[in-house]
Structures are given as structure tokens and as C-alpha cells.
Amino acid sequence: MVAVAMETGLGLPSGSDAAVGGRLDLRLVGPAVAVWGGAAAAGYWGFGPVLLGVAGMVLCACPVGVLIALHQGPGGRLGRPGALVAFVTLAFLAAGVLVGGAAARPRFTGPLAEMARAHRTVNAEVVLSDDPKISAAAAPAATSGPREGPTVTVRARLEAVTGPGRRLRASVPVLLVGRGSDLANYLPGQRLSVRAGLAPAGPGDTIATVLFVRAPPRARGRPDAVQRAAGWLRAGLRDAADVVPQPAGGLLPALVVGDTSGLDPGLKDDFRTAGMSHLTAVSGANLAITAGTVLFLLGRLRLGARSRAVAAALVLVGFVILARPSASVVRAGAMGLVGLVALAAGRPRAALAALATAVIAVVMADPVFALSAGFALSVLATTGMIVWGPGWSDALERGRAVGRLGEVVAVAAAAQLACTPVLAWLGGGISIVAIPANVVAAPAVAPATVLGVSAMAVAAVNDPVAALLARLAGLACHWLVLVADVAAGVPAATIGWPAGLAGAATALGCVVLVVALARRRPTRWLLVSAVVGLLAARVLLLPRLAGWPPPGWRLVACDVGQGDGLVLRAGPASAVVVDVGPDPALIAACLDDLGVREVPLLMLTHLHADHAAGLSGVVGRLPVGELVVSPLPEPADQWDAVERAARAAGVPVRAVTAGAAGETGAVRWRVIGPERVLRGTASDPNNASLVVLAAVGGVTILLTGDAEPPEQRQVARRGLGPVDVLKVAHHGSEDQLPEFLTRTGAEVALISVGVDNTYGHPAPSTLAGLHAAGMSVARTDLHGTVAVVETAGGGVRAVARRPGPRGGGAGS
Incomplete structure (x- = not known):
């Protein structure tokens, strides 16, 4: 996002060059927004034949309106310029609706x-x-x-x-x-x-x-052959990067071509918290760096504009194939090609017009991009750099204390601010360290990219030289790792923010206010002072004032990544723990934050790693009274690990089935499944999960482990009964009996799931079923650790803490 100089390296000028007559060229902005909005609306709602027919008629009628608007009045002046703009915009809106609706039809009908x-x-x-x-x-x-x-x-x-x-x-x-x-x-x-x-x-x-x-x-x-060659080159880069120690070695292919197969999960979390995830997604900056380098080298050879443009275009197309056509790469490639056409023709280029042309071309060619969050973030970041970046840069550089650093700060701030409404819509909070982190990281991005691309090219002919280039690129990657680690470690690095339309609208209002205050010097200093004061309060003061857990909490779903870790309040400093997630550190941190000092009862619903591998975060660290486990001791290696840990800590282990019950402090619990171990299912351990009906205070809870339809049918026959809270089985996978979801009558559904997990959890069909049943859904991937609170009126509500450590990995 921050490499505006690299964007201009494609021949897309910034500052005064990006304007027509000293102002931004806005002529194509309306059509671009119209075609994008029309395609997105039609793709999301699946317009029927009537609306698509109306759009077709409007598209056919618009040329007549354009001709009327073009009719010259007295003195040769354009008759109705406002009408011309309206008809052109309406035509693009209708075109967007048609292409988006046609692309979405197979998803809705047929x-x-x-x-x-x-x-x-x-x-x-x-x-x-x-x-x-x-x-x-x-x-x-x-x-x-x-x-x-x-x-x-x-x-x-x-x-x-x-x-x-x-x-x-x-x-x-x-x-x-x-x-x-x-x-x-x-x-x-x-x-x-x-x-x-x-x-x-x-x-x-x-x-x-x-x-x-x-x-x-x-x-x-x-x-x-092209795809085979691209795969061969990507494999060569992975092999060359093997000489670089982790996590920088896994970052290099991700940074250069978006290959995240070797990216360390912890580093991925740090990049997300630091607002640097775009570096591992092959943003437009990566593409611009590569093509800009080619243009620079060819300029040194005194080649003509057309020759340089053709060579750069070939590099652009090749890089898009190599990095795979993600939203940001396609947007940047289309924009770069527009700029290169202008370069070859020897005509002036306007960056905003080039971006608008790229949006129109991409959406018309493939309407699915209209619904892509990555495409939206890429376009908005570039728009911010074009519209606000030059002016903010000039204002900052006029202050001698800032100097040339002003351009980098301005571009990072403009890109981040423009993306804020969409980031808020997506959920997960807003990073307060993203701008400084990206400013500090910026000097390392270009060297790492250029050296990484060079290593990939040389790997085809000379492995030792490729390894040397990879080591040099690794130095820059080590810097990026350090920046992400420090930024992610800042206290309260992420501000909790409401997701969805309300959060986006609130964020948009804040962006408008910030931009308005930044326009004049007196209000600009007021804005800077307010931001610095608020950030200092956020980092130093609020964590001490904002108590956690919230008063009246009964159940907490810890953010343990792709796994389960549930805590039921048994007393002032004691709790019943149900599953421990895949990482001991995450469940231990959650229990510490809750003030839990003893665990009189620990339940493992089953023995898969995403529910049991974090055992040492509880057993051996806190006093544990008893360990209750599933009746199926599989996988065998995990069962051996549980037995060893329990024996070493002197904790008794008991396998139970349906009918087992007890009262532990304020927690009353009863196992209602499984009646017996089911064999021959798609996953026997999942279908041997302990399904537990619990009550804490006045809140009733159904805990389901990873139970799949075979066990869900077995449990449903015994009667589920109404509960207040449903812990959705198997991280919200699609393997759910509809009646198992709806017959609980729950007000709140909890889904414990990892960010960007590769299982597709939670499934859209499961989310739709929960919403149709009238449940509010809280997810650890979007909301971090979630507490269920008993309200004064006897109801329940979910309270999300700021997003904490995330993961997308172990177990299913």
C-alpha cells in the first residue's frame, strides 16, 4: 500500500501529473462506481428476469439519451452536460447489473x-x-x-x-x-x-x-505450458528460499508471488495484527515494483517509449500468471496496462482515470470481482494514495522535522484510511499500529521483491546464485518479520469495532471527519493532538480500566485458533474447562485473563489435536481435580499423551458416556451423548464427542464438541430441550442436522473457529440455519474471545473482547 513511488513506476503519475488542468480527472469515476455497484448488487441479491430485463431496456435506451445530450446548443456549446453524465452513468449501471446478474444466475436458479x-x-x-x-x-x-x-x-x-x-x-x-x-x-x-x-x-x-x-x-x-512454467518457477523460488531461516524463509515466496504454503502461522497472525497482511497477498505494489524495475532498466538502454511499454506489458502479464490472478493483482495489472498503453501512445496519463478504467475492465470481464473484498481494498487503497496522498505529502514535507519521510507517511495514512470502512465491515477490529508499521516496513519491501524475483529467475539456471540472492532477500524479510513482531506486541494494538453495515457506516463517518479536520492547519494540529491522546489512553489507560471478564459472565469461548477451549465459571477463581485447543499458550493465557486459579473439572470432548493438544496449558500448570474424557481413546498417540500428562500431574482420568452427571461449584452438568461408540462413520472420534448439557447460574448451555450427524441423531432422539446457548458442533462445519440446530431454541450460538482456516468453517449453510432459527452468532475468528453474560432480566448476551491471538491450523 505504501509504495506510491512504485505505482508511479508504471507510468501512472502522482501529484500534479495525475490531474487534468490541475485537478483530478473524475470523468470515469461515475461510470466505474456505477458498473461496480450494479454488478455487486446483482451478484449479491441475484436479480430475477424482470429486473435484468429492465436493465437491458435501460442500456438500449441510454444511447438515445446520450445523443440528445450531445446535441449542440447556440454557439456550438454542449447542450446538456449534466444529462450526458447522467445517461452515461446510467448506461454503465445497467451494464453492471446485466453482467453481474448473468454471472450470478447459476447460484440462485436453474x-x-x-x-x-x-x-x-x-x-x-x-x-x-x-x-x-x-x-x-x-x-x-x-x-x-x-x-x-x-x-x-x-x-x-x-x-x-x-x-x-x-x-x-x-x-x-x-x-x-x-x-x-x-x-x-x-x-x-x-x-x-x-x-x-x-x-x-x-x-x-x-x-x-x-x-x-x-x-x-x-x-x-x-x-x-505457461502454467507448468509458472509452477516450475514458483517451486524454484521455494527451493531457493529454503536456505533462509524461518520465519523469513517462508515469508519470501509469500511476499514475491503470494505463495503462503511455507508461511509460519504465528508470523501470519503478527502481520494481520500489524496491518501488514497485504504484503503476503501480492498487492499492486509487488507488481509495480517488478514492472517499474523493468521500465527503469530499459530506460537506461535508451529504448523508445513503445518498446519499453511492450516489454513492461509482457512482464505484467507474466507476473499476473505467476502470482495467480488475485483481486489486487488483477486490479494492478489492468491499471498498469492502461498506463502502458498511454505510455506507448505518448499521451498524458491520469492515475484516477486509469484506476477507473481498470475497475470497469475488470468488472465487465469477470463480475465476481465486484463482490471481492480484496478487490475493494485494493481499489480503495489506490484511490486514497491518488486523491489524498500528494496533498498530505506536500503538507508534511513542508514541516522540516518530517522531510522526505512525509511522502511515505502520507501514502500509508491515505491507503489505510481509505480502506477503513471495508475493514470495519469485515470485522476483526481496526489496527492502530498499521500506519507506523507500514512506514517502517516500506524500505524493505522493494529490495525483498526485486531480489526475490531475481532469485526465482536465476533458480532456473544456477542454484548457488539463486540461493545467494535469496539470502540477500532474506535480510529484508528478517526486517519485515521484526517490524511485524514488534507492532503486534504493542498493547491494545487492535481496536474492537462493530462489524457489518453499522461498523462500516461508523468508520466512514470517522474517515470523513478526519479528512475534513486534516484540510486546515489549526484543525490539523487539533486532530493530531486528539489522535495522539486517544492512542496513549488506549494503550496505557484503557486496558487497566476495561475489566475482563465482564460482570455476570457464565461461559467464555477462548480464542484458541482452529479449535475449542470453553470455560464455565464454577466460582470466584475456579472453572470447569471443556477442551483446551491446539496451543497450550493460548488456553493458558485465556485462563489467566479470566482469573482462573483452579480447575476442579476438565473435560475433553474427544482427542483430536484441536481439542486436546493444549493440555499442558492446564494440566501441570493449575490444580486439576478430575479429567473426564470421551469413551473412544483415539487417536492413540493423543490418548497416550493425555494419559502421560494426567499421570505426571496426579490427575484421575475417567471415560464417560451418556448419563454421567455432576455438580462442580456453580456448574451443573450432564452428558447426553454418546450413548455408545459409533464405528464406521466418517470420523469416529468426532462422533464419540461428549455432548454436555450444562447450567451455570440461570444460563443453560449445550456443548457439542465435534459431533457430526450420526451422533447428532443419536442425541436428538433423547431430546435436546431448550437452552440459552449453543456451542455449534465442529466449528460450524456443514455437517449439521437442521433439527439439531433449531430444536435447541438457543438465543446465542458460539462458533469456536480459526481465522482463514482451510476447512471452510463455518459453512455458509450452517450460518444461514442459525440465523434462520433466530440466534445471534458470535465467532472467535471475527470477535476474538467471547463471553456469555447473564443479564439482569434473566436473558443472555455475548460480549466480545478485543481480538486476541489467532490461528487457522491444527485439527478438524
Whole structure:
């Protein structure tokens, strides 16, 4: 975001060069916003034939209006310039609605949508459009049934599908989800035949349906030569980066080409907290650095403008293929090509006009980008740099104390501020360290990128030289790691902020206020003083005043990443703990924050790592009275670890089934599942999860572990009864019985799930079912640690703490 000089390296000028007659060229902004908004609305709501027909008629009628508006009045003046703008904007709005509506139709209506809603199992022909994404850690063997290994997701284009009694041809984007290594080794462009179960996409998704692969796919042919070459180059960069110690070694491929397969999960969390995640997503700056370097070198060779533009265009296209067409890369590539056309033609370029042209071209070519949060963030960041960056930079540089640093600060602030409403919409809070972190990180981005690209190119012919270049790039990556680590460690580095429309609207109001105050010197100093004072209060004072846990808390879902860690208040300093997550440090920190000093009862619903691997954060660290476990001692290695830990700490272990009950301090509990161990299911440990009905004070809670439909049916037959709080089974996966969700009558649904997990948790269908049942949903991936509070009126509400440590990894 901060490399404005690199953006201008594509021939897209900033400052006064970006203006027409000294002002920003706004002529294409209206059409760009119109086509984007129309495509997004039609894609999200799935407009029916009537609205699409109206849009078609409007599009056909607009040229007539344009001709009327172009009719010259007396003296050769343009007759109705306002009408011309209105008709052109309306035409682009109608075009956006048409392309967005046409792209979204398969998701809402037709045979494919019907089969997805019925969860049919089909045979499908797909072409992969991205690299497969493998989970950060392999799930335990028992989660995978006969085919072991991690979960893999990959985006693809559906070509044909054969279901019960019908065969359909299509060309729509889909998401493949598979177990094991079946999908892991394929390249984009590979055609596959798969047997898969269909599931509907969620609201706002950019895919038509989800395919859950049921059997190993069959490859049809090979990817084209370009994709094979790109895969070979990416593998060469990974091999060269192996000489760089972690976590910098895993960061280098992520920084250069967006390959996050080796990125350390802890570093990923630090980058997210520090507001530096865009560096690992291949933003437009990466592409601009590469193409800008090529333009600079060719300029030294005194090549003409056309030759330089053609060479840079080839580099742009090649880099988009190499880095994969993510939203930011596609936006930057389109914008860069527009600028290069202008460079080749020898005509003036306006950055805002180039950006608007890129938006129009991308949305019309592929309307799914209209719903992409990454695309929105990329466009808004670039807009902020163009509109506010030059003026703020000039104002800061006039202060001698700032000097040339003003440009970097201004660009970082402009980009971050422009993105704030969308970041608020997405949830997870707003980073207060993002601007300084990006300013300090900026000097290392260009050297790391240029040296990394060079290492990738040289790796094709000379491994030792490639390793040397990778080591040099690693020095810059080490700096980025240090910056992220320090920034993420700042107390209260993230401000809690409401998600959704309300949060976005509030953030937008704050942005407007900040920009208005920054326009004049007196209010600018007032703004700076207020921001510094508020940040100091936030970092130094508020953590001491804002008590945690909140008064009246009964249950806390700890933010332990991709796993479960639940705490039920048994007394002033004691608690019943249900599951301990994958990381001992995370569950230990949560218990410390809650003031828990003893655990009279610890329950492990089952023994998968995402529920049991954090055991040492409780057993051996705090006094534990008893350990209650699932009746199925699998996976065997995890059971051995539990036994060893309990024996060493002198904690008795008891395996229980339905009917076990007790009272521990203020907690009354009863196990209602499983009645017996189920064998031969997709995951026997999941279906042996302890399902526990608990009451704390006046709050009733249903804790479900990772129970899947076989156990859910078994439990439902015994009667669920109304409860206040439902801990949604299996991190909100799609494997839910609808009646298991709805018959609980819960007011609050808790989903303990890791950020950016590769399992697709929580599933859109599960979220839709919870909302349809009238439950408010609290998620640890969006809200951090969540407490359930008993209100004075006898009800319950969920209170989210500021986002804490996150993870997306172990277990399923």
C-alpha cells in the first residue's frame, strides 16, 4: 500500500501529473462506481428476469439519451452536460447489473442451484483456476477416514456436471474441498474429473457452488505450458528460499508471488495484527515494483517509449500468471496496462482515470470481482494514495522535522484510511499500529521483491546464485518479520469495532471527519493532538480500566485458533474447562485473563489435536481435580499423551458416556451423548464427542464438541430441550442436522473457529440455519474471545473482547 513511488513506476503519475488542468480527472469515476455497484448488487441479491430485463431496456435506451445530450446548443456549446453524465452513468449501471446478474444466475436458479440445495452427489468436470491451499497442519488420521491427510481447498471453473438423471454444461466458478493429498499437487489449468457432493454457496460468495470431493479425482491431460512454467518457477523460488531461516524463509515466496504454503502461522497472525497482511497477498505494489524495475532498466538502454511499454506489458502479464490472478493483482495489472498503453501512445496519463478504467475492465470481464473484498481494498487503497496522498505529502514535507519521510507517511495514512470502512465491515477490529508499521516496513519491501524475483529467475539456471540472492532477500524479510513482531506486541494494538453495515457506516463517518479536520492547519494540529491522546489512553489507560471478564459472565469461548477451549465459571477463581485447543499458550493465557486459579473439572470432548493438544496449558500448570474424557481413546498417540500428562500431574482420568452427571461449584452438568461408540462413520472420534448439557447460574448451555450427524441423531432422539446457548458442533462445519440446530431454541450460538482456516468453517449453510432459527452468532475468528453474560432480566448476551491471538491450523 505504501509504495506510491512504485505505482508511479508504471507510468501512472502522482501529484500534479495525475490531474487534468490541475485537478483530478473524475470523468470515469461515475461510470466505474456505477458498473461496480450494479454488478455487486446483482451478484449479491441475484436479480430475477424482470429486473435484468429492465436493465437491458435501460442500456438500449441510454444511447438515445446520450445523443440528445450531445446535441449542440447556440454557439456550438454542449447542450446538456449534466444529462450526458447522467445517461452515461446510467448506461454503465445497467451494464453492471446485466453482467453481474448473468454471472450470478447459476447460484440462485436453474438445475445446478437445485442440485446444490438438495446436496446431490455428482460427477463433475472442472478446471483448476488457482493453486490448492493445504491446511497449516494435517488433521489427525481418524478425521480423514480411509483417505488420510490435511484438508485441501482450491478454486476451479465447473465445465460439466452429471447428476441423477441429467447432465449439465456450465462455466461457473466453484470451490473444491477435499481430504488427503488428492488435490494438493495439481497446478492451475489442470482439468479434473471428480465425484463430489454439492452444497450451496453463501450470500455474497463469488462462487456458484461448493464441491466436496468424495473420491480421488482423475486428471484429464496436463495444464498448458505457461502454467507448468509458472509452477516450475514458483517451486524454484521455494527451493531457493529454503536456505533462509524461518520465519523469513517462508515469508519470501509469500511476499514475491503470494505463495503462503511455507508461511509460519504465528508470523501470519503478527502481520494481520500489524496491518501488514497485504504484503503476503501480492498487492499492486509487488507488481509495480517488478514492472517499474523493468521500465527503469530499459530506460537506461535508451529504448523508445513503445518498446519499453511492450516489454513492461509482457512482464505484467507474466507476473499476473505467476502470482495467480488475485483481486489486487488483477486490479494492478489492468491499471498498469492502461498506463502502458498511454505510455506507448505518448499521451498524458491520469492515475484516477486509469484506476477507473481498470475497475470497469475488470468488472465487465469477470463480475465476481465486484463482490471481492480484496478487490475493494485494493481499489480503495489506490484511490486514497491518488486523491489524498500528494496533498498530505506536500503538507508534511513542508514541516522540516518530517522531510522526505512525509511522502511515505502520507501514502500509508491515505491507503489505510481509505480502506477503513471495508475493514470495519469485515470485522476483526481496526489496527492502530498499521500506519507506523507500514512506514517502517516500506524500505524493505522493494529490495525483498526485486531480489526475490531475481532469485526465482536465476533458480532456473544456477542454484548457488539463486540461493545467494535469496539470502540477500532474506535480510529484508528478517526486517519485515521484526517490524511485524514488534507492532503486534504493542498493547491494545487492535481496536474492537462493530462489524457489518453499522461498523462500516461508523468508520466512514470517522474517515470523513478526519479528512475534513486534516484540510486546515489549526484543525490539523487539533486532530493530531486528539489522535495522539486517544492512542496513549488506549494503550496505557484503557486496558487497566476495561475489566475482563465482564460482570455476570457464565461461559467464555477462548480464542484458541482452529479449535475449542470453553470455560464455565464454577466460582470466584475456579472453572470447569471443556477442551483446551491446539496451543497450550493460548488456553493458558485465556485462563489467566479470566482469573482462573483452579480447575476442579476438565473435560475433553474427544482427542483430536484441536481439542486436546493444549493440555499442558492446564494440566501441570493449575490444580486439576478430575479429567473426564470421551469413551473412544483415539487417536492413540493423543490418548497416550493425555494419559502421560494426567499421570505426571496426579490427575484421575475417567471415560464417560451418556448419563454421567455432576455438580462442580456453580456448574451443573450432564452428558447426553454418546450413548455408545459409533464405528464406521466418517470420523469416529468426532462422533464419540461428549455432548454436555450444562447450567451455570440461570444460563443453560449445550456443548457439542465435534459431533457430526450420526451422533447428532443419536442425541436428538433423547431430546435436546431448550437452552440459552449453543456451542455449534465442529466449528460450524456443514455437517449439521437442521433439527439439531433449531430444536435447541438457543438465543446465542458460539462458533469456536480459526481465522482463514482451510476447512471452510463455518459453512455458509450452517450460518444461514442459525440465523434462520433466530440466534445471534458470535465467532472467535471475527470477535476474538467471547463471553456469555447473564443479564439482569434473566436473558443472555455475548460480549466480545478485543481480538486476541489467532490461528487457522491444527485439527478438524
